[in-house]
Amino acid sequence: MLLQVKNLHVSINGKEILKGVNLEVNKGEVHAIMGPNGTGKSTLAAVIAGKNGYEITQGEILYNGKNLLDMPPEVRAQEGIFLGFQYPVEIPGVSMTNFMRTALNEIRKYHGQEPMSAKDFLARMTEKKDLVELTSKLTNRSVNEGFSGGEKKKNEIFQMAMLDPQLSILDETDSGLDIDALRIVAHGVNKLKTKENATVVITHYQRLLDYIVPDFVHVLFEGKVVLSGGKELALELEEKGYDWIKKETENHSK
Amino acid sequence: MAQDDKQLIQEVTQSEYKYGFITNIETETAIKGLTEDTIRFISLKKTEPEWLLEYRLKAFAKWKEMKQPNWAQLKIPEIDFQEIIYYAAPKRKKELESLDQVDPELLDTFNKLGISLDEQKRLSGVAVDAVIDSVSVKTTFTETLSKHGILFCSFSEAVKNHPDLVKKYLGMAVPPSDNFFAALNTAVFSDGSFCFIPKGVRSPMELSTYFRINAANTGQFERTLIIADEGSYVSYMEGCTAPQRDENQLHAAVVEIIAMKDAEVKYSTVQNWYPGDKNGRGGIFNFVTKRGICKGDHSKISWTQVETGSAITWKYPSCILSGDNSIGEFYSVAVTNNHQQADTGSKMIHLGKNTKSTIISKGISAGQSQNSYRGLVKMTKRATNSRNFSQCDSLLLGDKCGAHTFPYIEGANKSSIIEHEATTSKISEDQLFYCQQRGINQESAVGLIVNGYAKEVLNKLPMEFAVEAQKLLSISLEGSVG
Amino acid sequence: MxxxxxxxxxxxxxxxxxxxxxxxxxxxxxxxxxxxxxxxxxxxxxxxxxxxxxxxxxxxxxxxxxxxxxxxxxxxxxxxxxxxxxxxxxxxxxxxxxxxxxxxxxxxxxxxxxxxxxxxxxxxxxxxxxxxxxxxxxxxxxxxxxxxxxxxxxxxxxxxxxxxxxxxxxxxxxxxxxxxxxxxxxxxxxxxxxxxxxxxxxxxxxxxxxxxxxxxxxxxxxxxxxxxxxxxxxxxxxxxxxxxxxxxxxxxxxxxxxxxxxxxxxxxxxxxxxxxxxxxxxxxEGANASILGVYLADKNQHIDNQVFVDHAVPNCTSNEQFKGILDDYARAVFNGHILVRKDAQKTLAYQNNANIILTDKAVINTKPFLEIYADDVKCSHGATVGQLDENALFYIRQRGISEDNARMLLMYAFAADVTQEIKIDSLRDRIEDMVKKRLRGELSICDQCVLQCSSPEKYNFEIDMSKI
Known part of the structure; x- marks a missing residue:
C-alpha cells in the first residue's frame, strides 16, 4: 500500500478541521476527493505534504509503510510525494531552471544517485515542457513570477513531470482554468500515469473528472470521508448536489 | 591527510626558511604608536620624496584634531591608536606546520568555497610558496599590460617611477582631511596599488589585487589610486577573501578613482575579512573610504560589492558626478551574521547636468547582527535633468538581528528625479515550504532564496567573482535558520 | 548661567x-x-x-x-x-x-x-x-x-x-x-x-x-x-x-x-x-496609526515634518504618507523614523514621502528611516523627488485644457492622496478648495484664516469628459 491515512484528526489554532479521516491509496490508482468548500480537502493535502501550522491530534499517515508525520516536508517530497498547489507561490529572482535542477538533484541525492548532467537535464526540461505546452519564455523566468493563473497551474504539472513522483496530490488544480487549459493540464496528468504511481485529485467540481477519470471517489464532508465509491459517485454528486450529502449524513446520524 | 601532502608542506615550509623569508621580516623593526616620528620612519623606509612626507604630516596634523565618527549605527569598541603597529610589523602568527593544525571549521569553509588545496595552505597561514606564485602572476600581468601602456604597480613603485601622476591625482577624490579614517590612512598608508589607463585604451583583462593583498598580509592601511584617462575602460577587482584569525584588527584603506571624459571604471569587491567567531570575538574593523570622481563628461564609475566579512564594516563607496552626462552606480550585497555589524551604503553627489545614478542595496541580517544601509543622494541646483533610482531591501533571518535604513535625500532643482524604495521582510514561510516540498532541504532553500534575492547585484560581478560570491552568501548564513 | x-x-x-x-x-x-x-x-x-x-x-x-x-x-x-x-x-x-x-x-x-x-x-x-x-x-x-x-x-x-x-x-x-x-x-x-x-x-x-x-x-x-x-x-x-x-x-x-x-x-x-x-x-496589540500630511510651500517658506512611530508591541500597523509641492525658494524637510522593537513581530509599517519641485531654487531634504529589530515584519518605505509627468501634461493639454489647468490638475491629483483621506465631508470640500486656491496662488489675506467666512467658491476645475 502506498498511502494509508488512519483516523486523522487535525486542528488549526485549536479548531478541529479533520475529524477522523481514513484513506487508502495503492499504486496505479487515481483517487478523487470531493466536497464542499471549507470541508478540509486542502487541509488534508497540506498535512500529507507536511505544511506547518497544523496540529495532528490523533491518527497517523503511513507512506510505503513509513510514518510520514515524522518526516520534514522535503523528505516527504524526496520519498515521492508531490503537491500541486492551489495557489502556486511566486519566488522572485529564482529561475525555474535553477529551481528545478536543484530540486531534481536533491531528490536524486536522497536516492543515492549522481546529479543529472546539464545536458540530460535540459533535454528533460524540453521534453516535459512540451507535455503541458509551456513555452520556453516561461521556464526562463523566475518561479511563477508574472505567470497567469493558467500558466501557474501548467507549471505545477510541468514540475510534477520533471520530478516524477510516486504520489501526486493535485489540490484544486482545475480552479481558475478555462476549458483549453484544463484539457492540457488533464492530458499532462494522464500521460504521467503509470502502474507504479498514484494520483489524488482534489476538486470541488465534477468537471475535471471528465478528463482525469478516477478509480475511486471520496466525499469529504465536515472533516470526515462520508462516502466512497467508484467514478459514478462523482456523477451522482453532480446530479444531486452537496445538499444530498448533507441530508444523507444527517439521516445517518439519526 | 595523505602522506604526500605532509611531505609537500614540509618541503615548502623548509624552502621558505631556506630563502630567508622570515629573516627578512625580522629585520624590520616593529614600531608601535603613532607620532610624527612614526610617519617620518615610514616615509624614510620607503625612500619617499619630501612632498609626500609633508603630505602625510599635514594629514596627521589634521587627524589629531579630528574625532572618530560616532554617527553610524555601530557599537565600536574603543580603539587605542597608540597600540597599533603602523609599519611592516604584521602580527606574525605562529607558523602552522600543516593543515592538520588548522581549525577544521575553517577548512570546511574552504572546501565549500572550492578553493584548491594549495590555496588553502596559503590562505590559512601555512607557509607555502604562494607568495612567490602571486608575484610571478603579477609580473605576467605587468608585461601584457605595459604593451597597452597601462601602468599597474604597487603604490610605492608608482611614487618612485611616476611621481608626477601620483602627485597630481592623490587626494583628488578623498582629500586628506575628508574623514577621520581617511586622514589616518593618508598619514600612515604603507602601500597599495596604482593604476593608470591611458587615453582610449580598454584594459584587455580584469585587474585584480587579490593575490597581492594575500601576499602582503600587512595591508591594514593600503591606498589605491585608479586613473582612467579619456575614453579608457578598466574593470578592477579587489578580493579580500583572506580569513584572519586574530583579535580585532583595524583595516582603514582608501580607494580613489578618477574617470576622465568618456572613461569607465568598474570596481568590484568581494569582502570576506574574518568576521570574528560565533561569540563576536575577534574580527576585522573595516573602516574604508572609497570614492570616485566622474571628472569628465560621459564618464562612468560603477561600484559593486559583496560584503560578508569583517566584525564591523563602515564603508560608503561613493561617486561625485562632476562631468555632464556622467553615471554613478552602486550595487551592494551585505550579509551580517552572528555578532557582525555593518553600516554601509553609498553617496551620489550630482554636480553635472544629465547625470544618472543607481543604488541597489540588498542587506541580509542573521544571528545577532546589525545591518544598516546609509546613503546620500544629493541633486545640486546645477545638476539639471538628472536622475537617481535607489532600492534598498533588507532581509531578516531570525528575531535577534536588526536591519536599518537611513537614506538621506536632497533635491534642489526642478528637472531632476529622485526615487527611493526600500522594503524590510523575512523569507516567507510559503517560499521555504514550497522549496522543501520540492525536496530541497531548509539550508539549501535559504541559500537559493537569498541568492535569488541578491541576484540583481551578483549579476553585476565579473564571472569568476560571481561564483565565489554566491557560495560565500550561502556559507555566511549557515546555521542562521532552523 | x-x-x-x-x-x-x-x-x-x-x-x-x-x-x-x-x-x-x-x-x-x-x-x-x-x-x-x-x-x-x-x-x-x-x-x-x-x-x-x-x-x-x-x-x-x-x-x-x-x-x-x-x-x-x-x-x-x-x-x-x-x-x-x-x-x-x-x-x-x-x-x-x-x-x-x-x-x-x-x-x-x-x-x-x-x-x-x-x-x-x-x-x-x-x-x-x-x-x-x-x-x-x-x-x-x-x-x-x-x-x-x-x-x-x-x-x-x-x-x-x-x-x-x-x-x-x-x-x-x-x-x-x-x-x-x-x-x-x-x-x-x-x-x-x-x-x-x-x-x-x-x-x-x-x-x-x-x-x-x-x-x-x-x-x-x-x-x-x-x-x-x-x-x-x-x-x-x-x-x-x-x-x-x-x-x-x-x-x-x-x-x-x-x-x-x-x-x-x-x-x-x-x-x-x-x-x-x-x-x-x-x-x-492591534493598535493602528495613520499619519498623513500634505504641504504646499512657496516664497522663502520652510516646512519640516518629523514623524516617529514606535512599534513597541506585536501586531500593530502604521502608515505614513507625506506629500509636498515646493515652489520659489521654499525648503521642505521630512524625517520619518519607524522603530520596530525586538519583540514587535507581525508589524506592518509603511512610510512614504513624495515631493514635487517646481523651481531650481526650492530644496527638499528627506530621510525616511527604518530601524528594525524584529524579523517577522513587513516594512517598506519610499521617497521620491520629481516633477509633474510631462507625458500626462501633454495628454491633458491635447484634450483642450490650458497648460496652467493641466498643471493644477496634476498637482491637485498629487495632493489628493492625502486630502481625500479627510473623513469629514464639509471639511474635506473646504480643504480641497483651499488647496486649489493655494496652488493657484489665490489664497487671499482673508484665506489666511482657515475659518474663512465667505461661502466657498466653486472652481471649474474638473475635466470635461466630453472633450476626451
Missing part, C-alpha cells in the same frame, strides 16, 4: 517669564511647580536646537529666534477679543469650537464645560484645579522634556491650552475644533499645552487650527499630549495657515493602547517656518 551667555534674543526673557508663570498658573495642583522647575532646568541644559543636531540639520531656527518676543503673562479683557475670535466659522462644518488667543483660553462665561455623557472640554489650567486626578494620571507622561528642548520650554512656560476628557465608550459626534489664532499687536510668543484623554472605547474628532489674523510676527510652540485607551479612536487634523512672518513648532505626542486607532492628517497651507513633530507609541 548658560542662558545669559547666549546671544539669542528670544532667550532673553525666558528666565523672567518662568518666574512669573511658575508663580501664577495652576498652583493648586501639587506637582506642577516641581514639573515646571525640572522642565526649566532641562531647557537650560538643552538650549534651543541648532543645525549641528541630526534632527535639526536642515531647519535653521536662528532667524526665528532673532526677535524679542513677548509672552502674554498679563491677563486681558475677554470682551475685547471675543468679538474677533467667535465670528469665524467653517462653512457647513457643525462643530464645537474653542479658541486660544496669545496662548490663553478664550471664554464667555465658563472656561471648562461638561458636555453630555460626561465629556469634559475646556481650559487645561482650570482642569488642574477641578480634575487633578485626571491630570495626575496623564499630564506630562508622554512629552519628553528631558530630550526635547521645545517640550521642556513648553512645560516650563505654558499659560494654558485645551483639555479634553472622553469617558469610556462615549462617542463624541460633533468634531471639536481648537483654534489657535495669532496676530496680536506685538510679536507674540505662544506656548500652548493640550491634553487629550480618550478612555476605552471612546471616539473623538479633533481639528487643530493654527491661523493668523494679520501679518504680525509670532512664535508658537504647541505641545499636545494624547492618550488613546483600548479600542478608542482619535481622528485628528492639523490645519496650518499662518503668515510668512510666523514660526510654528507643533508637537503631537500619542500613546496608543490595545486596538487604539490614531488618524492624524496635517494640512500645511502657509507659514514662515513650520515644524510638525508627531510621535506615537503603539503600546497595545
Amino acid at each position: 548658560k542662558i545669559e551667555k547666549n546671544a539669542i534674543p528670544a532667550l532673553k526673557n525666558i528666565p523672567h517669564w518662568f518666574d512669573i508663570v511658575s508663580d501664577k498658573n495652576g498652583n493648586s495642583f501639587t506637582g506642577l511647580r516641581a514639573y515646571r522647575q525640572s522642565a526649566f532646568e532641562d531647557f537650560n541644559r538643552l538650549g534651543f536646537p541648532n543645525k549641528k543636531m541630526e534632527k535639526w540639520r536642515h531647519t535653521d531656527l536662528s532667524a526665528s529666534l532673532s526677535f524679542d518676543y513677548s509672552l502674554a503673562t498679563q491677563d486681558f479683557n475677554m470682551q475685547d477679543v471675543l468679538s474677533d475670535v467667535f465670528e469665524c466659522d467653517v462653512h457647513d462644518l457643525e462643530s464645537f469650537v474653542v479658541n486660544l488667543y496669545k496662548g490663553r483660553f478664550v471664554f464667555k462665561e465658563n472656561n471648562l464645560f461638561t458636555l453630555p455623557k460626561g465629556v469634559i472640554v475646556g481650559s487645561i489650567s482650570a482642569a488642574f484645579d477641578q480634575y487633578p486626578e485626571l491630570i495626575e494620571k496623564h499630564f506630562g507622561k508622554y512629552g519628553k522634556t528631558d530630550k526635547n528642548a521645545f517640550h521642556a520650554l513648553n512645560s516650563a512656560l505654558f499659560l494654558d491650552g485645551l483639555f479634553v476628557y472622553v469617558p469610556k465608550n462615549v462617542i463624541v459626534e460633533k468634531p471639536l475644533q481648537l483654534i489657535n489664532a495669532v496676530g496680536a499687536s506685538d510679536d507674540v510668543f505662544v506656548q500652548n499645552r493640550n491634553l487629550i484623554v480618550l478612555e476605552e472605547g471612546s471616539q473623538l474628532t479633533l481639528i487643530h487650527c493654527d491661523d493668523s489674523y494679520n501679518y504680525k510676527r509670532s512664535f508658537t510652540n504647541s505641545l499636545t499630549e494624547v492618550f488613546i485607551g483600548d479600542n478608542a479612536s482619535l481622528d485628528h487634523y492639523r490645519l496650518q495657515n499662518i503668515n510668512n512672518n510666523s514660526t510654528l513648532i507643533s508637537s503631537l505626542v500619542v500613546e496608543q493602547e490595545r486596538n487604539a486607532q490614531l488618524s492624524t492628517n496635517s494640512i500645511i497651507l502657509n507659514g514662515g517656518l513650520i515644524r510638525n513633530e508627531t510621535y506615537t507609541k503603539l503600546n497595545g
